[in-house]
Structures are given as C-alpha cells and as structure tokens.
Amino acid sequence: MASTQVLKSRIRSVKSTKQITKAMQLVAASKMRRAQDATKASAPYTQAARELLASISGHTSVAHHPLFEKRAVKTRLLIVIASDKGLAGAYNSNVVKLYAEQLIQDDKAGVKNATIAIGRKAAQFASRIKDTQVLGVYQDLPDRPDGSELSAILDSVRTQFTSGSVDAVDIIYTNFISTVAQVPTVQRILPAGLDATEQTGTSGDATYEPSSEEVLDNIAYRLVEAQIFQALLDSRASEYMMRMVAMKNATDNANDLVDDLTLEMNKARQGAITQELAEISGGVEALNE
Amino acid sequence: MQLQLITLLGVKLDTEVYELLIPTLAGEIGVFPGHEPLVSVAVPGAIMVRYKKGDADKDLEYFAISGGVVEVSQTKVRILVDEAEHGDDIIEAESKAALARAIEMRDKAKDQVELERAHELVDRHTVRLKVAGLRRRHHRQ
Numbered sequence: 001m002a003s004t005q006v007l008k009s010r011i012r013s014v015k016s017t018k019q020i021t022k023a024m025q026l027v028a029a030s031k032m033r034r035a036q037d038a039t040k041a042s043a044p045y046t047q048a049a050r051e052l053l054a055s056i057s058g059h060t061s062v063a064h065h066p067l068f069e070k071r072a073v074k075t076r077l078l079i080v081i082a083s084d085k086g087l088a089g090a091y092n093s094n095v096v097k098l099y100a101e102q103l104i105q106d107d108k109a110g111v112k113n114a115t116i117a118i119g120r121k122a123a124q125f126a127s128r129i130k131d132t133q134v135l136g137v138y139q140d141l142p143d144r145p146d147g148s149e150l151s152a153i154l155d156s157v158r159t160q161f162t163s164g165s166v167d168a169v170d171i172i173y174t175n176f177i178s179t180v181a182q183v184p185t186v187q188r189i190l191p192a193g194l195d196a197t198e199q200t201g202t203s204g205d206a207t208y209e210p211s212s213e214e215v216l217d218n219i220a221y222r223l224v225e226a227q228i229f230q231a232l233l234d235s236r237a238s239e240y241m242m243r244m245v246a247m248k249n250a251t252d253n254a255n256d257l258v259d260d261l262t263l264e265m266n267k268a269r270q271g272a273i274t275q276e277l278a279e280i281s282g283g284v285e286a287l288n289e
Numbered sequence: 290m291q292l293q294l295i296t297l298l299g300v301k302l303d304t305e306v307y308e309l310l311i312p313t314l315a316g317e318i319g320v321f322p323g324h325e326p327l328v329s330v331a332v333p334g335a336i337m338v339r340y341k342k343g344d345a346d347k348d349l350e351y352f353a354i355s356g357g358v359v360e361v362s363q364t365k366v367r368i369l370v371d372e373a374e375h376g377d378d379i380i381e382a383e384s385k386a387a388l389a390r391a392i393e394m395r396d397k398a399k400d401q402v403e404l405e406r407a408h409e410l411v412d413r414h415t416v417r418l419k420v421a422g423l424r425r426r427h428h429r430q
Contacts, residue, residue, distance in 0.1 A: 041299030048295050048369050147297040147371050206326035209315040218330045218358050
C-alpha cells in the first residue's frame with residue numbers, strides 16, 4: 001500500500017486540476033451562451049438575403065451569374081472550420097474525421113482538392129495531408145466575430161471560384177442543432193443554389209438600380225458571406241458547448257478520483273496506526289515477561 | 290412605413306419611419322411611404338432617418354453603414370448591410386484616431402492584402418466620422 005504522504009500529494013494535485021477544469025467549464029458555459037445568441041441574431045440576415053435572391057431570380061436570369069455557374073467539378077475547395085485550442089472533447093476530431101472522409105471521396109472520384117483552414121487544429125491537420133493544396137490558413141479569429149474578419153476569406157473564395165481554379169466550394173463545420181446535438185456537416189456554398197426559395201419571386205415588378213446584374217452580384221456575395229458567417233458562429237457555439245461538456249466530465253472524474261484516493265489514504269493511515277499499536281502492545285508484552 | 294435595418298450581427302432597427310435617405314450606387318435616394326418598389330445597392334455612408342412627419346431636423350437620426358442591399362416596397366424598407374452603427378454610439382475622437390491609424394497603415398502597407406484591408410478601414414472610419422459630424426451639426430441648432 002502506498003504511503004500516506006504519496007497519497008496526500010496525489011490528492012492535492014488532482015484537486016488543483018479539478019479547480020482548473022471547473023474554471024474552464026464555467027468560461028466555456030458563458031462563452032457558449034453568447035455564441036448561441038449570436039447564432040440566433042444573424043439568422044434574419046441569411047433569411048433576408050435568401051428572400052431577396054428568390055425575388056430577383058424571377059426578374060433576371062440567375063444561372064448566368066459567375067457565382068451561380070454550375071460546372072463539372074474537377075477541383076473542389078473545402079473550407080474547414082475547427083478550433084484553435086484543444087480540450088474540447090470530440091469537437092476537432094469529429095470535424096477532421098469528416099474532412100478526411102471528404103478527401104477520400106474526392107480521391108476516389110478523381111477530383112482535385114484544395115483547402116482553406118480556419119482554426120489551428122484544422123490547419124495542423126491539413127498541412128500534413130498530401131492530397132490537398134492548402135490555399136489559406138486563418139487562425140486566432142476573435143471570440144466574437146463581427147464579419148469583418150471574413151472579407152479576406154470571402155475574397156479568396158470568390159476569386160478562386162470565378163477564375164475557374166475551383167469548380168465547387170464546400171464548407172465543413174459543426175452544426176449547432178441544440179445544446180445536446182452538434183453535428184459535423186458539409187454544406188455547398190458555391191455555386192450558390194436557390195434551394196428552398198424557388199417558389200416565391202413576387203416582387204418581379206420592382207425597379208433595379210443601377211441594374212439587376214449589379215444588385216444580383218451584391219446579393220449573391222452577401223448570401224455567401226452570410227452562409228460562411230453562420231457556419232463560423234455555429235462552429236463556435238458547438239465548440240464551447242463541447243468544451244463545456246468535456247470539462248464537466250473532467251471535473252466529475254476528478255471528484256471521483258479524489259474520493260477514491262481519500263478512501264485509500266484513510267485506509268493506509270488506519271493500517272499504519274493499527275500496526276503501530278500492535279508493535280507497542282507487542283513491546284509491552286515482551287517487557288512484562 | 291416599416292424600416293428594417295438588418296446586419297450580420299442581428300436586426301439593428303425594426304420600426305415605423307416617415308422619411309429615409311439612403312446612399313446607393315445610383316446616388317442618394319430619399320424614400321417616403323408609398324415609394325415604388327425598388328431594389329438597389331447601398332454604398333458605405335450615412336442613412337438618415339426621420340421617424341415622424343414634421344419631426345424637426347434636430348430629431349433626425351443617423352446610422353453609419355457599410356455596403357449592402359436595399360429593398361423598398363410599398364409598406365416596407367429592408368436594408369441589408371454588413372455593419373450599421375447609430376450616430377450616438379460613435380465617439381468622434383475615437384473615430385478620428387482610428388482613421389489616422391488606418392491611413393498610416395495604408396501608407397505603410399507591405400502587400401496587396403494589407404493594402405486592401407487598410408483601404409477598407411479608411412472607408413469605414415471616414416463614414417463613421419462623417420456620421421458623427423452630421424449628428425453634431427444638427428444637435429447644435
């Protein structure tokens with residue numbers, strides 16, 4: 001049996017670890033709440049952009065716009081969103097697993113692949129892969145993104161697509177469905193689709209200034225931006241949620257461990273006392289004889 | 290008519306208004322209730338809002354916006370922009386300093402990416418400063 005001294009120091013170290021995980025859990029919880037609110041707040045923007053696109057599609061031919069052009073996919077661009085830091089449970093490994101599956105899929109179909117990595121963990125993985133060409137790496141995005149950090153990503157995505165270097169753009173992110181379900185998801189961003197909005201097209205009689213092409217260009221750009229932004233916010237909320245759960249588990253485990261170690265220490269202490277008593281009484285016996 | 294000012298960060302304004310001035314690619318447009326349906330491209334600048342008919346000029350409110358899309362229908366105006374900021378929330382001195390920093394960054398930019406980012410910042414802070422100025426001018430009267 002380990003000595004009381006050793007057990008005592010182990011308990012102390014587990015307890016301090018517990019304090020850290022507990023603190024990280026609380027931090028993640030408050031960040032998660034904020035991220036969740038942000039996810040909800042940006043929804044009207046996406047919705048409005050979709051509606052505008054639907055109504056304009058009744059007015060001008062959308063299919064000829066460079067951002068809507070459907071081509072045979074020879075090269076696919078994947079935007080992978082993971083976190084900068086670890087200790088978030090299965091968050092990063094889920095994303096990376098899906099990413100790897102997509103790469104294998106492309107490989108089998110003979111499609112070339114390019115990657116834009118957002119978050120250090122995504123970047124680290126992508127840089128080790130031979131099958132993909134890394135076009136850009138974005139790390140340390142702020143905790144509360146406001147859209148301005150997206151402009152560089154957005155510009156490079158648009159240039160890649162309109163110049164024909166890539167024929168499709170997908171985004172891999174973690175969809176924040178609820179506090180108990182976060183699902184890694186692949187979503188097509190370009191060519192921009194009109195899915196789920198086709199039936200409307202009511203304001204076909206509106207005037208377009210300066211021209212419907214110019215307006216369309218703007219709306220399409222905004223829709224793509226909104227989709228990437230939404231994906232980023234969803235990923236953030238999921239990351240904090242999963243980190244919170246992981247840290248809660250760690251705290252619970254630390255509690256269990258402290259209980260076990262305390263029990264063991266008490267046993268060891270009692271054992272030592274019993275042994276000492278036995279030795280003393282044995283000594284007294286020996287003197288009396 | 291109903292005005293909805295929608296940004297990436299959420300709905301900034303959703304209220305009844307009487308008159309609007311919006312900077313667009315085709316020039317600044319004034320919108321009153323019953324305007325013909327119109328979709329246009331907004332450029333960075335100041336939106337002026339008059340809430341009720343007969344409101345004095347000092348009650349006008351200004352918003353600094355980045356580029357976006359404007360949709361006008363008979364009863365509703367929807368403005369979709371990346372960013373919108375109320376004139377009262379802009380601190381003039383801060384904007385001035387930020388503009389100076391942005392200009393310095395533009396002059397020192399090493400590559401194209403940095404230059405573009407700097408240009409963006411210069412535009413942004415110029416607009417903010419303009420909005421802050423507008424507000425001050427009217428409130429003094």
